[in-house]
Structure formats: structure tokens, C-alpha cells
Amino acid sequence: MTTNPPRPVTDTILNFIGGSFRKGSQGKTFDNVNPATGQTIGTVHEASEADVADAVAAASAALNGPWGKMTTAERVKLIVAVAAEIERRADDFLDAEVADTGKPRHVASHIDIPRGAANFRMFADVIATMPGESFTTPTPDGGQAINYAVRKPKGVIAVICPWNFPLLLMTWKVGPALACGNTVVVKPSEETPRTAALLGEVMNAVGMPEGVYNVVHGFGGGSAGEFLTSNKDVDAITFTGETGTGQAIMQKAAVGVRDVSFELGGKNAAIVFADADLDKAIEGLSRSVFLNTGQVCLGTERVYVERPLFDEFVRRMTLAAQAFKPGAIEDPAYLGPLSSAEHRDKVLGYYAKAVEEGATVVTGGGVPKVDGDQARGFYVEPTLWTGLAHDATVMREEIFGPCCGVIPFDSEDEVIALANNTDYGLCATVWTENLSRAHRVAAAMQVGVCWVNCWFLRDLRTAFGGSGHSGIGREGGVHSLEFYTETANICVKL
Numbered sequence: 001m002t003t004n005p006p007r008p009v010t011d012t013i014l015n016f017i018g019g020s021f022r023k024g025s026q027g028k029t030f031d032n033v034n035p036a037t038g039q040t041i042g043t044v045h046e047a048s049e050a051d052v053a054d055a056v057a058a059a060s061a062a063l064n065g066p067w068g069k070m071t072t073a074e075r076v077k078l079i080v081a082v083a084a085e086i087e088r089r090a091d092d093f094l095d096a097e098v099a100d101t102g103k104p105r106h107v108a109s110h111i112d113i114p115r116g117a118a119n120f121r122m123f124a125d126v127i128a129t130m131p132g133e134s135f136t137t138p139t140p141d142g143g144q145a146i147n148y149a150v151r152k153p154k155g156v157i158a159v160i161c162p163w164n165f166p167l168l169l170m171t172w173k174v175g176p177a178l179a180c181g182n183t184v185v186v187k188p189s190e191e192t193p194r195t196a197a198l199l200g201e202v203m204n205a206v207g208m209p210e211g212v213y214n215v216v217h218g219f220g221g222g223s224a225g226e227f228l229t230s231n232k233d234v235d236a237i238t239f240t241g242e243t244g245t246g247q248a249i250m251q252k253a254a255v256g257v258r259d260v261s262f263e264l265g266g267k268n269a270a271i272v273f274a275d276a277d278l279d280k281a282i283e284g285l286s287r288s289v290f291l292n293t294g295q296v297c298l299g300t301e302r303v304y305v306e307r308p309l310f311d312e313f314v315r316r317m318t319l320a321a322q323a324f325k326p327g328a329i330e331d332p333a334y335l336g337p338l339s340s341a342e343h344r345d346k347v348l349g350y351y352a353k354a355v356e357e358g359a360t361v362v363t364g365g366g367v368p369k370v371d372g373d374q375a376r377g378f379y380v381e382p383t384l385w386t387g388l389a390h391d392a393t394v395m396r397e398e399i400f401g402p403c404c405g406v407i408p409f410d411s412e413d414e415v416i417a418l419a420n421n422t423d424y425g426l427c428a429t430v431w432t433e434n435l436s437r438a439h440r441v442a443a444a445m446q447v448g449v450c451w452v453n454c455w456f457l458r459d460l461r462t463a464f465g466g467s468g469h470s471g472i473g474r475e476g477g478v479h480s481l482e483f484y485t486e487t488a489n490i491c492v493k494l
């Protein structure tokens, strides 16, 4: 798929509570803006505190209704039907995601939408095939007991999502939550409310009992996000977003001692050794730096290149950056916008800061000239810097834009220390053809995920998450069960 124009849509985006679409009870709305054009294309109905309480009450009630009484096999069947319905309506999901984010259609059609379906299918498989745990225990009277674990749903899960991969990141939480028998109240990002609302239609179409899946629209503090995390009938909170927001949510979760699962920010390093396959490294890093216009938590913003390869790497990476066409929506090389005017200004602030702190701007560094309908979109140029100090602001803080600093290194020990010198710990990539070094350096990375000679290659059964300021907990495959279920041990004396 090579053409990107979103379908012109001006429409109304509603909350989804107890199986019905609803306006906000206080009549408040906010604009839905397409960042590719800067135009308002829809109206979102904001949930009030009472609406959020209704959604939580609907989710609580569903736990005691038909959903709570279903067998695992019945639940799995419904969840697989959700996946199939997302696939059947893939074009609607694609239009919605592209309208909200402005991202290239080929990105949404290859990544966001298929993962939306896969996240349901995979967790249905996990729950259907999950092994149990049991122990035979000797007892003081010479007999024995059997201990076995049962997993129960945690209850009502609050799901708070960001705007960069709206459907993918939401379903990554809703899939396992429902597979484990919980119910959810989703608060999508105020910037990307469409696919969460559309999923409400899917739930109704497959016959999901009312109240199992709910959506409330609004902002963070003083709005739906805070109303949801403060609601005492929410049993656990799963959140993907900025580290600072995670801290605010954790304070709310402390009231009532609720569990949290956090996927937060990153400042991910790539290490390119002189023996790397340069073609592979350039291909991989041009994706990890520029895919989704750099708005990927797993994206690379720091690149360390072994000195003999440095000049050639910078030359090739510059060509890769210049191949992207910000704003050229009809071009297969289209680079989408940043998510909002506010985020564009934040990224441009970092572009200015890099120069102020002595960077050489190898390519990019500003706002591209864009014509036509996209002239008011929130585009920036793909950007590479060299000449930065290790402690430069743009080498320490998460930017979330299409840019990176490239710095030479001389030894393995030095580069391991540099890569690990960050408060974050989400992911890293290592590029080398030396097998021993690949394993050694990957194991030394203080991150949740390390890719070697690849990036964002996902097997949904693996543990996913970050250390340090990048998050709490691991999700993926059976790891998700730790958060979405409560384990109880039953001890039977024989």
C-alpha cells in the first residue's frame, strides 16, 4: 500500500459504557485533530467523573454476570472472535488509526492493526494452554498433602494508553486482561480516541457481555485519567506512557494498595561494532530511529559507533534519513507528522538545544517545507547529530522524535558503560557479526529487551518491559498472567 491520504472524516467519538455508546454527562467535548493536516476532523465526548464511575460500576457488575460465570473455553472463544472481527474490519481500524495519528497507512496496516488482532489471539492461546503448578508435600504425621495454585482474575483493570500505537498498545493490555477473566475500563489518549471506541462496536458484534469492555474519553490530571485511577473500585492499573505520568498514577494506586504494570519512557542505545554488517545496521537503525517519526518507546535516540566505522556509518545514515519525505503523503517514503503541535514544539525545542550544546547537525534539524493539505501538519525533519558530549541534554532526555546523536567509541567496556549510563532501561540494540561479543554485550545491557542485529522483532510470548525509569513488571505470554491474575494456593491434606 503506497498512498496515505486519510479518508475525510468529521464525526463524533463517544464513550462506551456497559455496552452502549454515550455522550459525556456534563456535555463537554474536545476536538479530534488529524496531525497530518492540523485540521479538526471530529468531536470527542469527554467523560465526567460520574461517567467514569458508571464505567467502573459496569465493569464490576460484569464480573458477577455472565462473563464471570463463563468457562475458560467460552471466554477464549469470544476473544478469538474479537480478533477475527478486528481482521474483518481492518479497513475501518486502519482509517481510524491513520486519521488519529497521521501515520503512513503501510505502517498502520503492517504493524498497528494486525497486532491489534494478534494481541487477542495470542493471549487466548496462552490461557487455553496454560499449565498449572502443583506440589506433593510431606506432612509431619508421615502422610502427604497436595498444594496446587489457582489463578483468579484480579477484577476491574484500568487501562491507560498513549497515542503512538493506540490500538496495538491498548490491546496488548486488554487482550491478556480479558483472557484472564477481568473486565476493563480503557482511557485512550485524548489525541487518539478512535480505535478504542471502534473496539466497542467489535465487542458488541461478537456478543461480548455488556460491561466487560468500557471506554472513557478525556485527559489525564483533573479528567478521565485521574478519575479512573482514583476510583476505589478499580483493582489494578496498567499504564503505558511517560515516566512522570507513571509516577503520578503510582501515587493514586497507593490508595487502596492497588497493583500497577508500567511501560514507560526510554532513551535507548544502539551499539554498532566495526565488524557489523553495515547494510543490516543501517536498515535496522533507519527503522529504529525514524519509524513512526521516532515516536516509538523502543526507538533509538543514542547511537554509539566503533571509531573505524564512524565516518562511513554517518554518511550512510545521513542518506537513510534524507530518503524520508516528511509530509509527502502520496509518496511511499512519506514520513508522518508528530502527534500534536505541542509535541512538535517539544521536539523542535530539543533540536534547538542540541545546537546550543554544540552539536553538528549532519542533516535535518528543522521544519520541512510541506505544501498542499499537509502544509499545516506537525512535521519535522529527520535529524542526525554528531559532536555531542555524552551528557548533552539530547543524549539524556527522551525526545520521542525522528532524531539521534551519533558518537564514536573505542572499546567494548567503554561502550557498555556509556549505553548503561541512563536512568532508563527499556531496550538496546547491538550490531556485530562476532557471536561471542553479541552475547556478552547483550547480557551486559541493563534493559528489559536487547535486540542483536535486529530491532522490534517481536515474539508475543516473550517477557516485555523496562527496568529503571522505563517501567515496572513484564508483560507478554505467561508473564502477563502475573499481573492480570491473583494466584491462590490450595493445600489439601490427603
Ligand SMILES: NC(=O)c1ccc[n+]([C@@H]2O[C@H](COP(=O)([O-])OP(=O)(O)OC[C@H]3O[C@@H](n4cnc5c(N)ncnc54)[C@H](O)[C@@H]3O)[C@@H](O)[C@H]2O)c1
Binding pocket: 160, 161, 162, 163, 164, 169, 187, 188, 189, 190, 218, 219, 220, 221, 222, 224, 225, 226, 229, 240, 241, 242, 243, 245, 246, 248, 249, 262, 263, 264, 265, 266, 296, 297, 398, 400, 426, 466, 470, 471
Ligand atoms: N515502554 C513502553 O512500552 C511504551 C510504549 C509506548 C509509549 N511509551 C511512552 O509513552 C510516552 C508517549 O505517550 P504520551 O505522551 O501519550 O504519554 P502520557 O504519559 O502523556 O499519556 C499517556 C496516557 O496517560 C494519561 N494521563 C496523563 N496524565 C495522567 C494522570 N495524571 N492520571 C491518569 N492518566 C493520565 C493521558 O491522558 C494518556 O491517556 C513516551 O514517554 C513513551 O516512551 C512507552
Ligand SMILES: O=C/C=C/C=C(\O)C(=O)O
Binding pocket: 164, 165, 169, 172, 295, 296, 297, 298, 458, 464
Ligand atoms: O512505542 C512502543 C511500542 C511498544 C511495543 C509493544 O508494547 C509491543 O510490541 O508489545
